[in-house]
Amino acid sequence: MSSAIAQLLDGKALSQRIQTHLIQQIQQLEPQKGRPPGLAVLMVGDNPASAAYVRNKERACTNVGIASFGKHFPTKTTQAELEQTIQALNEDDRVDGILVQLPLPPHLDAVALLNQIHPDKDADGLHPVNMGRLLRGEPGLRSCTPAGVMWMLQEYGINPKGKHAVVVGRSILVGKPQSLMLLEANATVTIAHSQTADLAAITRTADILIPAVGRPGLITADMVKPGAAVIDVGMNRVTEPDGKSRLVGDVDYDSVQAIAGYLTPVPGGVGPMTVAMLLKNTIESYERRI
Template sequence: MSVATAKILDGKALAQKIQNNLKAQIPTLQEQIGRSPGLAVLMVGDNPASAAYVRNKEKACINVGMASFGRHFPTETTQTELESVIHELNQDSRVDGILVQLPLPKHLDAVSLLHQIDPDKDADGLHPTNLGKLVRGEMGLRSCTPAGVMELLKEYNISVQGKHSVVIGRSILVGKPLALMLLEENATVTVAHSRTIDLASMTRQADILIPAVGKPNLITKDMVKPGAIVIDVGINRVVDEVTPKGRLVGDVAYDEVAQVAEYITPVPGGVGPMTVAMLLQNTFLSYKKKVT
């Protein structure tokens, strides 16, 4: 078997660097504003994956010197109750960022809840106002995972200008905002999805390939152009005989694709940590606005 040659895009290391920068900047602003930045993460129910993400976010908050106003609600919490909590947090001067942890239990309307968040406190960058600013190329809070992908490319001096970027997935969380961010940096962008005919012929044209689907081993070696940059946004828990307790894998068959790609992100340790770092960054940007 040939040895993997791709260089690793280390999201974990970059996320740590971003967190260290925030940790260094917060004390100075704290003197002027009179408090530390605050992030409120709202979680409903007991989805174990969501609980793990929320713990990571709250831990990261405390590490950089942010106040965490995390609220965990029972599964049966109503839409009205959550909306009233969001309205309170919108008014709370200690809170700079609000995030509703997705997915929510089926009886709740996530879109409607996101609409209730003050766009200036929209730490996840998913409010229509912030997505509209992205479409128009205006300053605004950016969706965390796509922004994390762009930061990773920047950190490794990978220019996307003029390059063919293929994004697989068209979700409002990743695919659509990422395509817009790549366009903003002058990439030529193709968005593929579950209805795309002959996906492999599309992916083989990609200078930059970014799957964000949630399907293990979707991208195999024969689907990747030699020398491509592969950024794996997928996170899937796989349980098999080797790992009965389960392990995390991406959408890319990592070992084989690493033999042909020039750069690749690992899962875990690639895009995941960057999502949390950008969440903190967004909260900090909202906080910074308080300095008059």
């Protein structure tokens, strides 16, 4: 076994570089448009993790020069109220991107709300029209997390062409769009999930392994092909024996870093890239509407 340690893929530094470029883009576009780009993040209830994500997104907007039209609703807000808000934002010329922060309280229908967002203002890239565009290989707003993963692979010179990519998880947020994007980049793609028999036998054949299931430490060293690129999309908050909590991924980081060729940290890997892609989507629809 080699004693080499995996090269870290630094999503935080890469996200900073992307944001610097976006600042320049806005400075060029704003004089033509007469206003800055606008993003509306809608949050319902008081889920602490969601609140932290929303704060991150709004801070990132401020940093690059995107106007925030965020709205925070109490938990008991009705479906109709939210649908009316989305309709108003669809028609608001100052708003280029709309995002509904998930998860929502159980009485709300998230899919119906996401479908209300105009596809060209769908900052999260989750509208069926944008998913259809991805499936057909047509231009459109792309789902932020998988797009961030693809950007990262490109930046670090990991070309999926001809490689075997294994995506663990089949969610509409990550697993499915991720698989389509890898396919578009000419990888041979396997999607594994909770019903997969002998997960380890499949993950061990992956040149590029992308776990996205939300199970801490699911991927251990014996499940990874030596030299593989492991992109950890999992974000799990675990509580230590001393009562402190920390964020970990789906990968058992300490053991896997001795086997993998490339590895993303959690936090500081895919998370910052997701935010960068959200800003990029907002500016893309801003530019398209000029």
